[in-house]
Amino acid sequence: MSEWPEPAVDYVQAISDTKLVLGHRYAEWSLSGPSLEDDIGGASAAQEEIGHVRQLARELESQGRDLDWLNGQREPEAFSNAACLDSIEGTWTEYVASIAPADRAAWYLLDAIDRDDLDGLITKMGEDEYFHLEYHDARLETLAEDNPETVQRTLETTLPQALALIGPEAYDEDADPVFETGFTDRPIAKIRAAYIEHYRRLFDGTDVSLENVDWDQPALEDWDETRRRTGSGSISQTDVEQLRGEKNKLFTMN
Amino acid sequence: MSSARANAAESVGGGQISEFVERRRADATPFERELWDMIDEIPDPHIPVSLVEMGMIYDVEAIDGRVTVEMTYPCMGCPAYDMIQNDINSCLSLTDGVDDVDVEVVWDPVWSKDMLSEPVREKMRKSGISL
Numbered sequence: 001m002s003e004w005p006e007p008a009v010d011y012v013q014a015i016s017d018t019k020l021v022l023g024h025r026y027a028e029w030s031l032s033g034p035s036l037e038d039d040i041g042g043a044s045a046a047q048e049e050i051g052h053v054r055q056l057a058r059e060l061e062s063q064g065r066d067l068d069w070l071n072g073q074r075e076p077e078a079f080s081n082a083a084c085l086d087s088i089e090g091t092w093t094e095y096v097a098s099i100a101p102a103d104r105a106a107w108y109l110l111d112a113i114d115r116d117d118l119d120g121l122i123t124k125m126g127e128d129e130y131f132h133l134e135y136h137d138a139r140l141e142t143l144a145e146d147n148p149e150t151v152q153r154t155l156e157t158t159l160p161q162a163l164a165l166i167g168p169e170a171y172d173e174d175a176d177p178v179f180e181t182g183f184t185d186r187p188i189a190k191i192r193a194a195y196i197e198h199y200r201r202l203f204d205g206t207d208v209s210l211e212n213v214d215w216d217q218p219a220l221e222d223w224d225e226t227r228r229r230t231g232s233g234s235i236s237q238t239d240v241e242q243l244r245g246e247k248n249k250l251f252t253m254n
Numbered sequence: 255m256s257s258a259r260a261n262a263a264e265s266v267g268g269g270q271i272s273e274f275v276e277r278r279r280a281d282a283t284p285f286e287r288e289l290w291d292m293i294d295e296i297p298d299p300h301i302p303v304s305l306v307e308m309g310m311i312y313d314v315e316a317i318d319g320r321v322t323v324e325m326t327y328p329c330m331g332c333p334a335y336d337m338i339q340n341d342i343n344s345c346l347s348l349t350d351g352v353d354d355v356d357v358e359v360v361w362d363p364v365w366s367k368d369m370l371s372e373p374v375r376e377k378m379r380k381s382g383i384s385l
Contacts, residue, residue: 047331047333048329048330048331049331050331051329051330051331051332051335052330052331054330054331054335055330055359055361058359119362120360120361120362120363120364121361121362123361123364124330124361124364124365125330127364128330128331
């Protein structure tokens with residue numbers, strides 16, 4: 001397997017960590033949905049995200065990352081997940097308006113990867129993500145009718161955080177280091193534009209206004225390019241312990 | 255999502271995919287065919303057909319006692335991910351002429367229902383699985 005450019009390894013690490021925490025959040029909330037269908041959908045999405053992480057970990061390991069480290073043997077601040085997944089407080093509405101922007105952002109980053117040896121892997125993940133994203137959008141639309149204030153308030157926080165995962169606007173085709181290496185086929189600025197346009201269209205004509213969303217986030221000077229976020233927040237120590245599955249070792253089959 | 259990737263699996267689907275698996279098996283040496291037949295006895299833990307019938311086995315190669323099985327999964331998050339690989343390993347490791355087994359998971363081509371032959375589809379329909 002050929003060696004990736006260093007910025008590309010961090011890029012994939014952030015996608016993988018986002019999926020790892022996303023799978024955890026799906027699982028945590030899979031008994032809290034308003035209907036059995038929502039719970040089953042959440043559990044299924046959790047399983048798929050963990051499947052994606054398993055394969056991304058193999059790829060990252062082949063690029064020199066330690067498998068135990070990848071699987072959670074690190075401090076909370078060493079995770080590069082989308083900040084909107086650090087903790088989710090509130091109701092199922094806040095939950096959906098937190099995971100949906102993160103899942104879509106991770107997929108857009110993944111879909112931009114342009115490597116023949118990863119094409120089948122990403123296509124397969126895309127088959128799963130198609131249903132995740134369709135489901136999220138459908139749910140956001142119904143929640144925009146039922147509880148527009150909460151959706152709007154949550155998105156004003158989570159959309160800029162998901163945009164930070166994607167990267168700064170300044171990373172156009174002349175400045176994006178991952179695009180420059182040829183690892184991706186479109187620069188961050190283009191991914192952001194597609195992402196922002198999607199959510200503007202989704203909520204157009206609903207009671208949810210995205211007028212107060214800070215679409216300019218993250219500022220390049222404040223952005224941590226390894227963790228793909230601004231600020232020093234992180235998941236909790238309890239989250240890390242659960243991700244490691246230490247208390248479940250008794251049930252390990254292999 | 256980009257439609258290019260979403261449609262990629264379909265664009266190489268149909269007969270091309272099942273032919274891909276058949277071609278790999280047809281190219282096997284007599285010893286490799288024996289190994290294919292042994293894997294064909296391992297049941298899919300979720301569906302009442304074998305791993306080979308499910309189209310999950312892409313290639314079996316034996317060189318000087320070292321066997322490499324190339325396989326895929328219909329579901330990336332398969333809860334039986336390790337169990338299936340262990341089954342293959344356990345099954346082949348006990349065979350005369352096999353010193354070492356390496357199971358390699360691949361995603362190209364992407365698995366689809368087009369991997370299922372008509373007799374396998376019929377078997378699944380009889381078991382109450384709709385396709």
